[in-house]
Amino acid sequence: MPRPKQEEDLRLLTKVSKLYYEENLTQDEIMERLQLSRSKVSRLLQRARERGIVKITVVSPPGLFPDLEAELENRYHLSEAIVVEARDPQSQSLLSRELGIAAANYLLRTLQDNDVIGISWGTTLSYMVAALQPRPTPGAHVVQIIGGLGPPESEVHATDLCRRLAQLLQCRLTLLPAPGIVDHVEVKEAILSDSHVRHAFNLFSQINVAYVGIGAPTPDSVIMRDGSILSWDMLDDLLKKGAVGDIALRFFDAWGQAIISEVDQRVIGITLEQLRQIKRVVGVAGGPQKIDVIRGALRGRLINVLITDHITASQLVR
Amino acid sequence: MPRPKQEEDLRLLTKVSKLYYEENLTQDEIMERLQLSRSKVSRLLQRARERGIVKITVVSPPGLFPDLEAELENRYHLSEAIVVEARDPQSQSLLSRELGIAAANYLLRTLQDNDVIGISWGTTLSYMVAALQPRPTPGAHVVQIIGGLGPPESEVHATDLCRRLAQLLQCRLTLLPAPGIVDHVEVKEAILSDSHVRHAFNLFSQINVAYVGIGAPTPDSVIMRDGSILSWDMLDDLLKKGAVGDIALRFFDAWGQAIISEVDQRVIGITLEQLRQIKRVVGVAGGPQKIDVIRGALRGRLINVLITDHITASQLVR
DNA sequence: TTTATTATTGAAAAATTTTTCATTTATGGT
């Protein structure tokens, strides 16, 4: 009963495709030349693409990994993945530097004049700021989202990161004048009553882009290095509860779910829930130790943009 | 003094290209995902095509010659060239049949309901009509543009061609009831006074598409076959004046310029000048003897559409 | 033959893409 599909006119498909894609005629010009209707030309081109008469390929320049990026983006619903070449897979510090450069480029590319930029802490982010070209952006606003880490005398690091960034952007800066983690909940309560701290906290909801490192709880990681940020007992406890790592000292499991623990009560900084409210969270991390924690962050949709290396990336898409 | 061109961001070019051509996002979606402006996405895609990051190829199915067609179209300003495979280059009659089929397909593809179709005469056109599927087109109108050729008893051929075509299209028909060539100018004058003849002549300016054969003045051509259409003396005279062949008995030289001769005065049919006024003139011809005359017709822009075989075509683009 | 069903069609509407235009930006020379 139905009208059977008309056999394809290969000659016409080919001719239209050539005129459109090789001679760069508009579909209107083609319609006139070949006596067809507007819509028919459009539909012929569609079919020519479907039938493989027209082949469109994107060649990847060497050192780029667009397929890995696409795979990450699709699998983990990222708005963007940036995969850089790990030139020396052994060296974590070299890798951090490369990731920092990539993150700096990304920041400059996406920077808007009215951005409210949240910044956590970490080696890689530190390299990011180091690699950043100055770019005056008076309307921007840098906000520290986690208190200073480590012993008081090194607290400058966290603060300094933000300060340098705001300096490079010539923009407003809001620091979080507090330690990242305190010994007792009571101390935290006291600190939270400080008006400067409260001011920073109140800004969290206005952040529209955050740059965060992703930490793996290995013995040589920064947070464990001198035992002063987190004790071994606490780390053990977190690991027992399934922690695979942290973002801004908020530990989570392989599915990106926050770990409920006493540690969490003592951290002064943004929560994972608040982080998830931010439109764009850029995670910068790579290296063999970080695979599990990055995967957790991805699965829990804690980040929307991932900047990593090609070896880590290929593990993540397995 | 000038601002130097910014080095291309290969990563971005590649990424945008992939998203657009492989993931089929719209430029709007890309702009949102990568935080770019509408125009920038468009411009990046342009550059990616220019730089060869995006490669678009049209593959030719076997038996088609889109490159030859494009070359003919461009070199001779044709609106369309159709090149068919000459399966047996030796046989002129087989070739005519194939060209006829192609011409019939072309006619059906381009037929509009209000077409006024001029038809000349020739073996190939005869095959075209023979190959034509019926297609009722009540608004169309077939017009004979050259008188009947050959001895009176074979005059039916020319007329019959038109009649059969009009029959297949179920459309109006205007015949040119006269011989294609007469012995004396005086006779022509007399015939032109006939109202039916005048009616046909008056329609020439309304023709919007004409199908014509292209004749080569070789001893075995149809017009010479029995000496009754044209005498040997006259052919000699035409050749001396540079004639390479004819369309509808109007002889022209290698540049498509009409040959002024006594013969011309005695032909009853459309002139080359009138032919050139027609929006679309479809020439159907192929074979080794016809190369020079086809080239003349092309150079003189006597036709806008050429239907030929791949061997002839490749000679023509040399 | 009629009928039911679905492909195909072209015009118009909607969506998308490209270009234009005015402005901003980055740089080398003064």
Added chain:
DNA sequence: ACCATAAATGAAAAATTTTTCAATAATAAA
């Protein structure tokens, strides 16, 4: 430091392309 210049930019306008819609057309079954 300050021009002068050409590149780069984004918003809006213009151009182009795709989709929708209602109508037509083509077939096989009844």
